[in-house]
Structures are given as structure tokens and as C-alpha cells.
Amino acid sequence: MKILCAVDGSEFSLWALECVGKLFRHSVKELVLLHAVDPRILRGGGGKRPKKDEPCTKDISQKLEAAGQKVLTDCAHRMEMVLSQATTKPFAAIKTVVVKGHAADSIISYAERSRPDLVVVGSRGMNDLPGYLLGSISRTVLTHGPCSVLTVKGPLDVPASVLLALDGSKPSKFAANRVKEWLSPEEVTLHLVSVVPDILTDASKKMFPKSRLKALVAPLRQHAQECLEEYRELFLKEGFQVIGTRLQGNPREKIVESGPACHAQLVVMGSKGLTGVERFTMGSVSEWVSAYAPSSVLVVRH
Secondary structure: OOEEOOOOOOOOHHHHHHHHHOOOOOOOOOEEEEEOOOOOOHHHOOOOHHHHHHHHHHHHHHHHHHHHHHHHHHHHHHHHHHHOOOOOOOOEEEEEEEOOOOOHHHHHHHHHHHOOOOOEEEEOOOOOOOHHHHHOOOHHHHHHOOOOEEOOOOOOOOOOEEEEEEEEOHHHHHHHHHHHHHOOOOEEEEEEEEEOOOOOOHHHHHHHOOHHHHHHHHHHHHHHHHHHHHHHHHHHHOOOOOOOOOEEHHHHHHHHHHHHHOOOOOEEEEEEOOOOOHHHOOOHHHHHHHOOOOOOOEEEEO
């Protein structure tokens, strides 16, 4: 497993780093720590600076890069200590990279070139005014990144309570398989949730008798229950502690609500990969959950 983790020395990026060490230390084989130096800081958000200011700008740029390298060195040392305690070998190779550019763009570009299995980013780290106005860095990486993305919103304790959302779709199955491959039964407790979506309008509820309404929803409930039972057996065979729950309602709302109910520190779900007009008009369930869930969220992308 190859992980790209963005760090900037903030509390949020340190939480992301700790999350990598606690959740993936048994499965990670290569860890790339990336720090972005944004040239816009030197321009004060405006255009090019006068030539007379170039020596000063160059000096500041060098200091920013040096500071970034120090952050990376400290983070690499911290991760070496954590990963050296893993019971599986070989230990992960750790690489540090300083790049220039807007943080979100730099993370996405590097991920496209290096093709990691997972990008990890703090939910509020590396932020600035333009980032606030145009959308958070973590949201941009989640929306446009080429691979799975873990958005870390707080510190994580192990064994961690992990909520895995299932709906029987290919993205959902892929997410479940990734959980099995990436996470250790020793580190997590799984809460499987399958939501039966509401397909009936208020008008239809008035038109049809209760017996007819029950018959219409019955296949969906059966499908959700079968999905839960299938994956409960799968994870039990792998040694995980598993609890399964079937819910009914709006999937994204129910997933967000069920997180605190089971004290989940992490929500995991697949991404259906909406693009273009779909993404901007309605967004995906995974992006909505990532934005509104109080816990960290891992969106698994095929």
C-alpha cells in the first residue's frame, strides 16, 4: 500500500500523520510526506512583484522551503518511530517532497504522477483566504483527486470504531475489500450500516394502502439485510469485531447520523465517481458525508 500524506506542521496535519501511523502501519509499504509552498504568499495574493523586490522574494522563498523541509524531517522521524513498531515487515519506506504551488493543486498533481493508493489530508490544514472562499483543500482533493482520500478531522484512538456504509453497489464492495486489506482487526471495531432509501413521496403514501407500501419497500429491505449478513460473515472470518445495522431514510443523512450513535471515529464508504454536471448539480453521497460527518471520512475510489 502506498500513501501520500500532506503535512504543514499544523495540528490538523499532525492528526493526519498520527492516523496513518495508527490505522495503516501494518499495511503501508511506502509513505510519501508532501509539503506545499504556495508562491501566492510571496506576491501577497496579487500579480508579479517589481524587479527591485526579487532578491527579497527569493530570500523569503528559500526560508519557506527550508521551514517546509524541517517540517518534513520532523514528520518523517515521527513516522519512523511509529512504523518501526509494526509487527509486519518490511517496514515502510518514507519519502519527503517539497513542491511549489497551491496546496490542493499540488497534492492532486503529485498524486496523478505518483499514483498512490490513498491520499491523507487534514480537514482544515494548509488553509488560506482563497481556499476558504473556493472550498477547503480537503474537499478539493476529495472531489478531483485520482485515488481514495482520507479526510482527518481529529485525533484517533485505537482500537478505533469504524463505520462502513454498504449498499451492495460495486463501489461499496470495493470499499469493503479495501477495509479488509488495509485495516487490521487488532486496530478497529467495525459497524456495518446499510440504508434502505425512501422511494415513496408523501402523495404516494396517501394513495396506496399500508400493505401495498410495505410490499414496495420489502425488496429493498431484503437486499439491505442480505448485504449486511454477507459482509458481516466476511469480516468475522477475517477476525474483525462486527456489528450490523439496517436503517431507512435518506442515505447520506442516515450515515451522518449513525456515526455519533455508534461513536465512530472513522466513516468509510465507496465513491460512485460523479463527474461534470452531476458533481456540481447534486454532488455525491460520499462528498456530502465527508463534508458534514463530525468524524474523519475515508472515501474509497476504484
